[in-house]
Amino acid sequence: MKAILFVGHGTRLKKGENEAKAFLQNVMEKVDIPIQEISFLELSSPSIEEGFQRCVDRGAKEVTVVPILLLTAGHMKHDIPAELATIQLSFPKIPITLKQAFGVQGNILDAIAELVHDSVPDLTSEDSLLIVGRGSSDLGIHTAFSEIEKGIQERLGISKISSCYLAATEPKFHDGLETMLEQSPQRVIVIPYLLFSGLLLSEVMLACKKRGPKVIQIEPLSRHKAMEDVVVQIATEGMKCDAVLND
Template sequence: MKAILYVGHGTRSKNGAEEVREFMGRIMERSEVPIQELCFLELTDPPIEEGFRRCVERGATEIIVVPLFLLAAGHIKEDIPKELALLKEKYPGITIKMKDAFGVQHKILDGMAELIRNTVPELSAADSVLIVGRGSSDPGIHVAFSEIVCGIRDRLPVNHVSVCYLATAKPSFDEGLEQILQMTQGQVVVLPYLLFSGLLLSEVNHKVLKRQKHGQRIVHTGPLSKHRVIEDLIIDKASE
């Protein structure tokens, strides 16, 4: 029997974890696969091993692993495959198939552009967009964000589109925000390239609010899971 095991990153934020569970509850209701479980790589329960075990206990003989990750970095290339290799040894009779990260897709870029338009209905050529990534030392991530910047620039009539990162990579969020505010005559739209809320997004919220209180023209779209396109992509990924 087929099962789907969704693997989230995990967060120390209780609200962030609950948001993921509610979001994935909607996904599971839309899917026709009889066995579906949600687990997390770190920080949030249940861990991957427990989610996998629940699938097996419910009768799964084939488990499709769907990582809830936008881009392929260390977690996709190393951490999750390592966990699955151990589970393959423990459950040799179970077929395991792992899906790729979502990658840079036209549908996601279209959804990002629509999320920006919904946040700023009267978007003008004087406005700018700051895309905020989680950050990674993987060089492929920087290539992907270059594609994302170009994709948003092609879809929106704005003055400038740039990217910054919350950890590991440069420029930092503070640096990127300061730079784009200096070069923008209109308002700055901050778009976190994150699926869900969590401590990282709380940091973005706090700093945007602080800037707003000082009279700077800056708005924040919220996470990408606010757009229906992400739900649709997860369903498509699971049924490929």
């Protein structure tokens, strides 16, 4: 019997954990797979090992693991594969398939553009955009954010756009925000490239609120329904099943 194990990042903030679980419950309702479980890489429960065990207890004979990660970096390349390698030793007869992170997709960029317009209906070409990523020591992150900048710039018609990060790489968020404020005569629209609430998003929200009405922060990406469809597509691609159920 097929099973899907969703793997979220996890957070110390209960609100963020609940958002992730609610988001994934919506995804699971769109997927016609008999066994589906939720797990987290760190900070939240159940763990990947616990989620996998639940799949097995429910009769899983093969497990597809779907990371709820926006981009491919250390967690995707190292941490999750290492966890699964350990689990495979305990369950050698159960095939494990690891799906990819979301990556830079046109429908995600479309969703971001819509979130910006929802928050700033009077957006003009004189406004500036600041994309805020989680950050990673993986060098590919900068390449990915260059693609994201270009895609959002094309969709919104705004020339002044840059990226910054909350951890692990430069430029740091607070430096990026100050630089953008110094260089921008009009409003700065802050785009958190994050899925759910958490301590990182709280840091962004607090900094934006302190800067007053010139800085407008949009909602995290999971607020757009298109993100659920992204996960459904990744989870079911290549699987022989009646994958997508009607809403």
